[in-house]
Amino acid sequence: MAKIVTLTLNPALDKSTEVEKMIPEHKLRCSAIQMDAGGGGINVSKAIHELGGVSVAVFPCGGHNGNVLCGMLQEKGIQIEPLKVNAETRENLAVRERSSNAQYRLTTPGRALEEQDADKCLESIRGLKPEYLVASGSLPPGLPITYYEKVASFAKEINAKFILDTSGEPLLAAADEGLYLLKPNLAELSALAGVSVLEMNQVDDAALDIIKQGKCASVVVSLGAQGALLVTRQGFEHIPAPLVKKQSTVGAGDSMVAGMVWALSEGKTYKQMAQIGVACGSAATINAGTELFHQKDVWRLLNWIEQYGERYRITDFSCSTLSPP
Ligand SMILES: Nc1ncnc2c1ncn2[C@@H]1O[C@H](COP(=O)(O)OP(=O)(O)OP(=O)(O)O)[C@@H](O)[C@H]1O
Ligand SMILES: [Mg+2]
Missing domain, CATH: 3.40.1190.20 (Ribokinase)
Structure with a gap:
């Protein structure tokens, strides 16, 4: 099993x-x-x-x-x-x-x-x-x-x-x-909500609507450098992303999903799941090219999120039905 x-x-x-430089028609020496x-x-x-x-x-x-x-x-x-x-x-x-x-x-x-x-x-x-x-x-x-x-x-x-x-x-x-968990980015969430663009203050309501429509049990909206918004029927929580020296965002989404599913399989709470997801996504941006993340960066960034995340949390989402914990 x-x-x-x-x-x-x-x-x-x-x-x-x-x-060194992409030039058309030339023979380019690459590594x-x-x-x-x-x-x-x-x-x-x-x-x-x-x-x-x-x-x-x-x-x-x-x-x-x-x-x-x-x-x-x-x-x-x-x-x-x-x-x-x-x-x-x-x-x-x-x-x-x-x-x-x-x-x-x-x-x-x-x-x-x-x-x-x-x-x-x-x-x-x-x-x-x-x-x-x-x-x-x-x-x-x-x-x-x-x-x-x-x-x-x-x-x-x-x-x-x-x-x-x-x-x-x-x-x-x-x-x-209908599924268990969705991790849309803003563009994907807009498409799910059937609108062309979502403002930041509409994100929580849009995610909650998707849950109410029975499309999934919970949603983690990834917000790039702004972290992620966890939305369940019980409430919402913004997880800010730590400031990192970004080299490449390739694989950030997959790294985030990996962190979340691993956390769930380890019996972590939804909040911890989203925090670990953000730590993995941000850790992936530190590395160049297609390289994902190093475990040590994940624990370092998770530590920052746990200690200082509250300070940088966005709480003024407009959601009419939910309130921050
Ligand atoms: N510039 C950044 N600085 C810090 N963290 C970042 C940055 N960009 C992405 N991340 C981290 O990666 C997570 C996922 O990124 P993003 O929202 O861009 O997902 P995505 O659009 O699905 O990415 P992908 O292109 O890999 O599918 C974010 O929630 C955040 O934790
Ligand atoms: Mg993605």
Whole structure:
């Protein structure tokens, strides 16, 4: 029995390199390519491992890239349940321009995944009997945009608490089915609320509405450098993010989700869950490129949040129904 299982339907081999300056038409000398196993759920599994936790990563993989990806995860000691498919696993390329510190992130769509293969991933999850099922990332071409709705309904069937971090139409469809925890950023929350833009003072009401509509049991809205807002039926709590020397926000969302699900699996309260999530997200921004976080940074930042978080807390959200604790 596995407590935490992650599902990555569109995994990737993430490659990164650096050049002094991006100039069109020129031959650009870049640094040696660094490779990482990537894709939302896989990032979550890597981050849980860094926290000292255990999860099983379930994902389709194919071809040479698929083999490299599996090898890299196994080398780190991460438990995997790959489903071999014919289509080569996609690769992404991130290029950092040293002169400006700008990141160019070229993300490929990935090859089509047949729905019956995605269903086989669900069947292997059934065998793992997870208490928490975390799905993160985009859907590959070939799957209907309602596929996460199917995963949400499957999670109910196997009694797993479903946590989803995705965007666009796939997010809206899954929310209609109902799930355990959502971690939208402001843009995703706006889409869930059916409005184009949300002002900061509308965030708590929008999140509470989603809970009242039965779309999920609780919501943690991530607010980038401003931390996160935890909203449950019982109340709301703003968790400020510590000030850090930001290098790259790549993987901040996945790191945050990892921290939250790990905290839940350790029996922490919702407030502690959100605090650990913010600490993990902020710790991830300290590192350059696709690197997630170091455990020691998480505990250092968590300590700051616990000690000084109250001081920097925003309490004047407009929510008419809830009050801060
Ligand atoms: N500039 C920053 N400074 C400190 N912490 C940050 C910063 N940006 C992000 N974080 C941390 O990471 C968490 C998640 O970030 P964000 O709200 O940007 O998520 P996201 O938009 O889902 O990110 P992603 O692009 O990875 O999906 C925040 O709640 C915060 O803890
Ligand atoms: Mg995100």
